[in-house]
Amino acid sequence: MATAEDTKRNREEVRALIADVDDGRAAALLRGALDLHVHSGPSTMPRQLDHLQAAEEAVAAGMRGVLFKDHHYSVAPFVPLMERVLGDRSLSMFSGLVLNNSTGGLNPYVVDAQLKMGAKLIWMPTAQAANHIRSAHRKVRLASNVQLRNSPGLTVVDGYGNVLDEVKQILDLVAEFDAILSSGHLHVWEIWRLFEEARARGVKRLLVNHPMYGLHFTYDDIRDLAAMGALIEQSAALYVDSRFNVFSPQELKEHILAAGVSRSSIGSDLGQVDNPTPVEGMRQAIKLCLALGFTDEEVRTMVADNPARLVGLIE
Template sequence: MAQPSTLPTVVPCPSFTPDRAADIAELLVGAVDLHCHSGPAAMPRILNHHEALMDAAAAKFAAVLYKDHFYPGMAHAQILEGLFPDTGVKLFSGVALNNAVGGLNPYAVDHAIKLGAKIVWMPTFAAANHINAYSAKTFPKTAQKMLDPTALSVLDGNKKLTDDTLQILDLIAEGDIILAGGHLHVSELFVLFEEARRRGVGRLMVNHPSYVIGCSDEDIRGLVALGATMEHSICMFVESRAKQHDMDDLAHLIEVAGVDRTILGSDLGLTQAPRPVDGYRMIVDQMLDHQISRADIRKITSTNAAKLLGIAVN
């Protein structure tokens, strides 16, 4: 769906009736965002980590996980949680295996886990699949020109997982944290996740299967059969420059994977988009209009993601 080219820097949350606002607020108590793109970051952001925490606290979220494509955010999360211990929001982060941390680097993963990482994302902007998909496009851009990425894949020339990838899987299994597919192509994900399961990785997640990854409905069902959870990006379903789907698309994707294997992450913080918590408000409003049950909305916005993190929510 084509979007206006002149969206405001921050897309405001629409007004709701008092009853609808109360319903949304109640449903978001205990929400968990595993994909918060607050700053500081090399890419322009509309809010920082502290502001994201305060927004989440005001909405009574249970947890926020900061994601940056270029640096691990555990230190920020731990410092902020210590500075603001009464918010009720647990803060987490992880490491994305792009060039800035050495790519598919077991040392970066080992360090991240020792520092409290809850997730390892396979390459995103440096994934060969992402680079190929954006060869003729300009998004996403960093605020200042960075070195061109070196294309990364978990597979070698023989379509086998590299030794570094295998070691990373062992570290993730030992740490009992989330393995996220990043921007790898779906063909890579099947090889990766099958081996991950063999090596004892128990928490598997596919990031935005409808964007860049190349998942068909059959692929989603196959990945779910391997134990993976599908994470859909709210930014792609609400008013923003990243919007490419409508609520019918989301309802279909939920049906394909099943409610118990579906979560929503904001993937927000980018410009020309809502703030992350507002994105949740907007998508919950749409789900209520679409007659998705309150119990299912709670699973998709809260309890399923909490299970992946290994935390309890009310």
């Protein structure tokens, strides 16, 4: 576990590395990029910008798309409203549903309704996953303005490791709508069983968020799940000049290479107060990747092509 001193040292190293990267080069790579992990508001948690502001910042940077995530409600029903307010600015907006207890839990009826309302992504439980609750002991990274009721930990498997029947129904719905399935904050042991079942049921779009943070992945897990076809998303917040930084720049390179550039993406995982904005986080992540020796083409693959393919903007 990273200490406060580790985070301070990592952030200083990041500042030094990205200072030498040309701003114009990074800006060119940000144009056309997608951020599939935006934590704007309103939310039960403190946010520094709302969904419309996040979209406007993405438009100003020339980005191609954003996907809004909240742990306790789906932004998907609001996307058509934001599209009307923003007008045609060449920005694709998406959202989906996180299957926490606060949104109905592992409930196929809620998933069905949300997919029919335009949800593009279904996350398995995050803040209320049993693995998250165990792993987050003494951590407050998901601090809320509102004290939510204590929640029983959610798991997608029974005591024998078999995927629950209600989860199988959810996987069938994800497959039917050709939506994206994210592993959420499940334990890697659960994720293996979930993704194997998902593949067997016809789910084509698999996503793993921040595998090395809280999910207990090994490098072999990253490599093998990428080989299965999952896109492995690294959260910029964990590597850039952010109060959530827990990894060194070199670890970012190692985590990307474990999956390979062709199966990697970067999402900001930002929007919290006292942190970079999502757009600034993506800009820093691009600069950091360039400083670590990734080519412009490789960075574009991770921030533009791979996420665009995942949401169906390109084949």
